[in-house]
Amino acid sequence: QVQLVQSGAEVKKPGASVKVSCKASGYTFTSYGISWVRQAPGQGLEWMGWISAYNGNTNYAQKLQGRVTMTTDTSTSTAYMELRSLRSDDTAVYYCARVSVDYYFDYWGQGTLVTVSS
Amino acid sequence: DIQMTQSPSSLSASVGDRVTITCQASQDISNYLNWYQQKPGKAPKLLIYDASNLETGVPSRFSGSGSGTDFTFTISSLQPEDIATYYCQQYDNLPPGITFGQGTRLEIK
Numbered sequence: 026q027v028q029l030v031q032s033g034a035e036v037k038k039p040g041a042s043v044k045v046s047c048k049a050s051g052y053t054f055t056s057y058g059i060s061w062v063r064q065a066p067g068q069g070l071e072w073m074g075w076i077s078a079y080n081g082n083t084n085y086a087q088k089l090q091g092r093v094t095m096t097t098d099t100s101t102s103t104a105y106m107e108l109r110s111l112r113s114d115d116t117a118v119y120y121c122a123r124v125s126v127d128y129y130f131d132y133w134g135q136g137t138l139v140t141v142s143s
Numbered sequence: 144d145i146q147m148t149q150s151p152s153s154l155s156a157s158v159g160d161r162v163t164i165t166c167q168a169s170q171d172i173s174n175y176l177n178w179y180q181q182k183p184g185k186a187p188k189l190l191i192y193d194a195s196n197l198e199t200g201v202p203s204r205f206s207g208s209g210s211g212t213d214f215t216f217t218i219s220s221l222q223p224e225d226i227a228t229y230y231c232q233q234y235d236n237l238p239p240g241i242t243f244g245q246g247t248r249l250e251i252k
Binding site for chain 1: 144175177179181186187188189192193198230232234239240241242243244245246
């Protein structure tokens, strides 16, 4: 069965960077894209960007351009999201999700809480 | 960029009621509209894709309709386990991007 398993919770200081991983199993990793979506406490869902696991092409939300980098390691079927220059409003649960051909998210990771606090 | 307006933001209904949530796009998005259910502390779950297609394993009381700019999500007979927040999500290719609606928090009356 398809599974996306994310790395554990992180606590970071303002200005630091965080890198969250998302290990996929149960399907051919390179046949789908991976998106990252975050959710601040008590807030809605915010799309961060997308990476093709086939060729590494990326598309980032304009708001995060320059601070976020998404990568994949096809040898381990793992996707990564790195966010730099962290601020307190980056505190959120970060989800990875598999992206279908029609840009819907059919499988999700369990979420990773990133807390930014001095 | 395309804006999504989801309404209502919250909704209280009784078990057995028919519940409807709407999502309006600022431009024509064809049928690139999907619906998710999120329960507290859990990841979102895909219910409806491409406006009206029921995801495998999702109960048939959930349905979606619409195309272009106006979309509707319906629960035909509300069950206690349907208490959650529901989100619409659209895909835009110019520029490429994805937007979620603001969410609808559904409670039992």
